[in-house]
Amino acid sequence: MINVQNLTKRYGDLTAIEDVTFNVQKGEILGFLGPNGAGKTTTMRILTCFLPATSGTASVAGYDIFEQPQDVKKHIGYLPESPPLYTELTVTEYLRFISRIKGIERKDRTEALTRVLERCALTDVRHRLIGNLSRGYRQRVGLAQALIHNPEVLILDEPTTGLDPKQIIEMRQVIKELAGQHTVILSTHILPEATAVCQRVVIIHKGRIVAVDTPDTLSAQLRQSEKIRLTLRTPSPETAEALKTVPGVVSIFQEPSTDGQVFMVECELGRDIRTELAAQAVRRGWGLLELTAVKLSLEDVFLQLTQEESKQEEPKEDALNGEPG
Amino acid sequence: MKSTLAIMGKELRVLFNSPMAYVVTAIFILISGYLFYSIVLFASSQSMQILRVQGALPQINLNDLIFRPTFHNMAVILMLTLPLITMRLLAEEKKIKTIELLMTSPVPLLAIVMGKYLAAMAVFTLMLGLTAYMPLLMWYYGSIQWMPILTGYLGIWLLGGVFIAVGLLASSLTENQIIASFISFGAVLILWLIGWISQGVADTSLGSFLTYLSIGEHTENFIRGMIDTEDLVYLATLIIVGIFITHRVLESQRWK
Ligand SMILES: Nc1ncnc2c1ncn2[C@@H]1O[C@H](COP(=O)(O)OP(=O)(O)OP(=O)(O)O)[C@@H](O)[C@H]1O
Ligand SMILES: [Mg+2]
Numbered sequence: 001m002i003n004v005q006n007l008t009k010r011y012g013d014l015t016a017i018e019d020v021t022f023n024v025q026k027g028e029i030l031g032f033l034g035p036n037g038a039g040k041t042t043t044m045r046i047l048t049c050f051l052p053a054t055s056g057t058a059s060v061a062g063y064d065i066f067e068q069p070q071d072v073k074k075h076i077g078y079l080p081e082s083p084p085l086y087t088e089l090t091v092t093e094y095l096r097f098i099s100r101i102k103g104i105e106r107k108d109r110t111e112a113l114t115r116v117l118e119r120c121a122l123t124d125v126r127h128r129l130i131g132n133l134s135r136g137y138r139q140r141v142g143l144a145q146a147l148i149h150n151p152e153v154l155i156l157d158e159p160t161t162g163l164d165p166k167q168i169i170e171m172r173q174v175i176k177e178l179a180g181q182h183t184v185i186l187s188t189h190i191l192p193e194a195t196a197v198c199q200r201v202v203i204i205h206k207g208r209i210v211a212v213d214t215p216d217t218l219s220a221q222l223r224q225s226e227k228i229r230l231t232l233r234t235p236s237p238e239t240a241e242a243l244k245t246v247p248g249v250v251s252i253f254q255e256p257s258t259d260g261q262v263f264m265v266e267c268e269l270g271r272d273i274r275t276e277l278a279a280q281a282v283r284r285g286w287g288l289l290e291l292t293a294v295k296l297s298l299e300d301v302f303l304q305l306t307q308e309e310s311k312q313e314e315p316k317e318d319a320l321n322g323e324p325g
Numbered sequence: 326m327k328s329t330l331a332i333m334g335k336e337l338r339v340l341f342n343s344p345m346a347y348v349v350t351a352i353f354i355l356i357s358g359y360l361f362y363s364i365v366l367f368a369s370s371q372s373m374q375i376l377r378v379q380g381a382l383p384q385i386n387l388n389d390l391i392f393r394p395t396f397h398n399m400a401v402i403l404m405l406t407l408p409l410i411t412m413r414l415l416a417e418e419k420k421i422k423t424i425e426l427l428m429t430s431p432v433p434l435l436a437i438v439m440g441k442y443l444a445a446m447a448v449f450t451l452m453l454g455l456t457a458y459m460p461l462l463m464w465y466y467g468s469i470q471w472m473p474i475l476t477g478y479l480g481i482w483l484l485g486g487v488f489i490a491v492g493l494l495a496s497s498l499t500e501n502q503i504i505a506s507f508i509s510f511g512a513v514l515i516l517w518l519i520g521w522i523s524q525g526v527a528d529t530s531l532g533s534f535l536t537y538l539s540i541g542e543h544t545e546n547f548i549r550g551m552i553d554t555e556d557l558v559y560l561a562t563l564i565i566v567g568i569f570i571t572h573r574v575l576e577s578q579r580w581k
Pocket of ligand 2: 041
C-alpha cells in the first residue's frame with residue numbers, strides 16, 4: 001500500500017533523512033519511532049506531497065508521489081504534528097470545509113460529517129468554536145479532519161502528544177480500530193506506544209532507519225539488554241562479589257538509597273536471571289526489598305541499535321544528541 | 326472551480342467570524358462618509374456664494390464637484406485599509422501551519438490562491454457597495470449623470486483589485502501579518518508615487534514611461550467617465566501578475 005524507496009531529503013547542508021526504505025502492507029499499522037529530530041515529520045511530509053524529496057521514490061495507494069500527487073492526496077488522510085485548525089470556525093464549519101476540499105460529493109457530506117463526529121466523540125462540541133476547545137478536543141478535531149473522507153491511507157504525526165493519560169488511551173483505541181480498513185503510519189517517540197498500537201515498528205534515528213521489526217521481536221531484543229534493579233535492606237560487604245558469581249551477571253553498580261543499598265545488575269544478553277537473584281537474596285538473608293527489570297528508555301534503545309550498526313561503520317557515534325525538531 | 330469556491334467560502338467565514346472584516350469595513354465607511362459629507366458641505370457653500378454673486382444658480386455639475394474628489398478619497402482610504410484585509414490571507418495559514426492542510430488536500434495551488442483572492446474581493450465589493458448611498462442621495466436631491474459614477478466605481482473596483490493582488494503577494498512572502506501589511510502598503514504606495522515622480526521629469530521618455538506605470542494615471546479616466554482599453558489592460562495585467570507571482574512564491578517555498 002505504501003512503498004518507500006531510498007528517500008533522501010536535505011535542507012541545505014543538513015541531511016534530514018537519508019536512504020529511507022520501507023513498505024507498509026494494506027490494513028497494517030506501522031509505527032514510526034524515533035527521538036526528536038530523527039526525521040519522522042520530514043518523511044511524512046514527503047509522503048503527503050507537502051515537501052519534495054531530494055532523491056528517492058515512493059508510492060502511496062498505488063500512485064507515485066511525484067508523478068501523481070493529486071491522486072495521492074485524495075487517498076491520504078494526514079494529521080500533521082500541530083493539528084491544522086482554524087480557531088475562528090466551529091467544529092462543524094471546519095469539517096464541512098474539509099469535506100469540500102477533500103472532494104466529498106455534496107450529497108454525502110452530511111453523512112460523512114455525522115459519522116466522523118461520532119467516531120471522534122465530537123458530537124457534543126460540534127457547534128463550539130475550535131479556538132475555545134481544550135487541547136485534547138482539538139487533537140480529536142485534527143483526527144476527524146484526517147478521517148472524514150474515509151481515506152485508504154492515514155498518516156498521523158505524533159497523534160497523542162499533549163493528551164492526558166485517559167485521552168491517550170482513547171486515542172490509541174481509535175487508531176487501533178482503524179487497522180484492517182485503513183493503512184496507518186503513526187509516528188511517536190514513545191516506545192510503549194509503538195509496541196501497544198502498531199503491528200510493525202520502523203525505528204529511525206538521525207535520518208536513517210536503524211531497525212524494522214514487529215513489537216514482539218523488538219521487545220525480545222530489548223529484554224536482552226535488561227538491567228535489574230535490586231534493593232537490599234541488609235547486604236553484607238561481600239554481596240557484590242557474591243552477585244557477580246551468579247551465572248549471567250556482567251557487572252554490578254552500587255548506589256546507596258534511603259532504605260538500604262541499590263545494586264544495578266547488568267546481565268548477559270538473552271538471559272533472564274531474576275529468579276536466581278531472588279533465590280540468592282532470600283537464601284543469604286540480604287533483606288530483599290525490590291527486584292525490578294529496568295525498562296530501557298528510548299535513548300538506550302537507540303544507543304544500542306546505533307552502536308550495533310556503528311560497529312561496522314563509524315566506530316563512535318553519540319546517539320543521544322538528536323536535536324529538537 | 327469547486328475547490329476555489331470552497332477555499333473562498335472558508336476564507337469569508339474566517340473573516341466574518343473575526344472582527345477584522347467589520348472593523349475595516351467600518352473604518353472605510355466612516356472615513357469615506359465623513360469626507361463625502363464635507364465635500365458636499367463645501368460644494369453647497371460654494372454654490373450659495375455663486376448664487377449670491379451672480380444672482381442665479383448656474384448649472385453645477387455634481388459629478389465633477391462631488392464625485393471626482395470622493396473617488397480620489399476612496400482610493401487613498403483603500404490604499405490604507407485593504408492591506409488589513411489581505412495581510413492575513415496567506416501569512417496566517419503559514420503561521421498556524423494550516424497551509425500544510427491545504428497543500429496536502431487534493432486542491433490545485435491555483436485554487437487556493439484564487440479562493441483567497443476572491444474572498445478578499447468579495448469583502449471589498451461589499452465595502453464599496455455600501456457607499457452606494459452617496460450617489461443615491463445626490464440623485465434623490467439633485468441631478469447626476471449615472472454613467473461617470475458607474476465607470477468611477479468600476480475604476481475604483483479594479484484599483485482595489487490591484488491592491489488586493491499586491492496584498493496577497495505580500496502575504497505569501499512572510500508568516501507575519503504585520504510585516505505583510507507593511508509590504509503591501511509600501512508596494513501600493515510606490516505604484517502610486519511613481520505618478521508624482523514622473524511629473525518632475527514630465528517631458529522625457531522616462532517621464533512618460535513612469536506616467537504609464539503610475540496606477541493613479543490609469544484610474545483617472547474611469548473617474549472622469551471614460552473607459553480606455555489601455556487602462557483596463559494595465560489594471561488587469563497588474564492583478565494577473567500579482568496572482569501569478571503569489572502562485573510561484575508558494576510553489577517555490579515548498580522547495581526551500
Ligand atoms: N524546514 C527545515 N529547514 C531546515 N531543517 C529542517 C527543516 N525541517 C526540519 N529540519 C531538520 O530536519 C531534521 C529532521 O526533522 P523532523 O522534523 O523530521 O524530525 P522529527 O523526527 O519529526 O522530530 P520530532 O520528534 O521533534 O518531531 C531535524 O534536524 C530538523 O532540524
Ligand atoms: Mg516531528
